[in-house]
Amino acid sequence: MASGGGGYGDASQKVDYVFKVVLIGDSAVGKSQILSRYARNEFNLDSKATIGVEFQTRTMIIHHKSVKAQIWDTAGQERYRAVTSAYYRGAVGAMLVYDITKRQTFDHIPRWLEELRAHADKNIVIILIGNKTDLEDQRAVPTEDAKEFAEKEGLFFLETSALESTNVEEAFLTVLTEIFNIVNKKNLVADEDQANVNPGSLAGKKIVIPGPAQVIPEKNRMCCRS
Template sequence: MSGYGDAAGGQQKIDYVFKIVLIGDSAVGKSQILSRFARNEFTLDSKATIGVEFQTRTLVIQHKSVKAQIWDTAGQERYRAVTSAYYRGALGAMLVYDITKRQTFDHIPRWLEELRSHADKNIVIILIGNKSDLENQRAVPTEDAKEFAQKEGLFFLETSALEATNVENAFSTILTEIFNIVNKKTLVAGEEQGNGNQASLAGKKILIPGPAQVVPVKSKLCCSSS
């Protein structure tokens, strides 16, 4: 995978642009996760996000250049009106809660319902338990989140934006899954055309069956802070 940021001067050929949305309650660390992934930065005095912002980072997946366009929104209720435009065109979503605040995990089903009502039904979703560095303040057992993720067919990882634990892994997981789905769709489209069906496939959705696999949580002891 490439380094942080996009290629100098914008000369790099981009094969794909994948829109990812970050959702979850306010102050769970969505902006910090984005900052860590896009710029490898973490700010202790991070201010609450107002409205919507997005950042990009270009990576290489299976020899293709993929530009991740990650959208971050304020988790406060008064900004919920942005939903339909925010979710439009999103291929992936990170559903974030704070492992030290049970309420943020209890709100996850509501966020998931909103996501599924506004986003494409084939969107790739990963559940993220952030602030794994605060293990001594944990209020959400890993097993609770893992069980929920398995029930809902979501990927799942615990991360620490502060220590950079699993942030790269989380984005790599969701982007690689999207990449594989997009490539399968392209393959299916090519097969249909090859079978004499020359009708335009523009705007046609080709559904890929099968639920997402759940990514096993790695213990803090085994994880590098890369």
């Protein structure tokens, strides 16, 4: 488990790792609100559609190391698809977001996943996120449908509410901790080879992860039916 969480005003903190994470999914599923809640602990009821790409950073402590998450919010509109595809490069984590009240946004997830896998590193850590659980009475996507899809595709899965700040922190922590663990497993071997060449060369760099893809935790604490 990770130890502690990062604050919101930690620009002066020493950074051990920088991990690029992308938010993808249809327009209006709440990607920008999830990012805003995580990076600044804010929620804006008057949020406008994202044009192109925006990003925020937040630094967290994971296993006593300082990890800066560089989170890119990609516009969900079709006309920006060609522009945002370039931003998948270098990403080591991805949050695939749909709106639990709009079935179409979930039905489009396989297409987003296909695009992600076409443009990103093949070992990218991916979490499927069903957002807007505060609108449970309007639910159009059963939790079981999403959980089944996530298990089939080897994704983590959580349902969130950016409005109520439900599971947003846990979703990012899940992705960042998994990336951290993969990187450090590889570093046990890589550091021995590189120690004599350039010690500490990984610190503060974007990491592209080789190695196995993530698996669903056996005890599915990732599910968040309220």
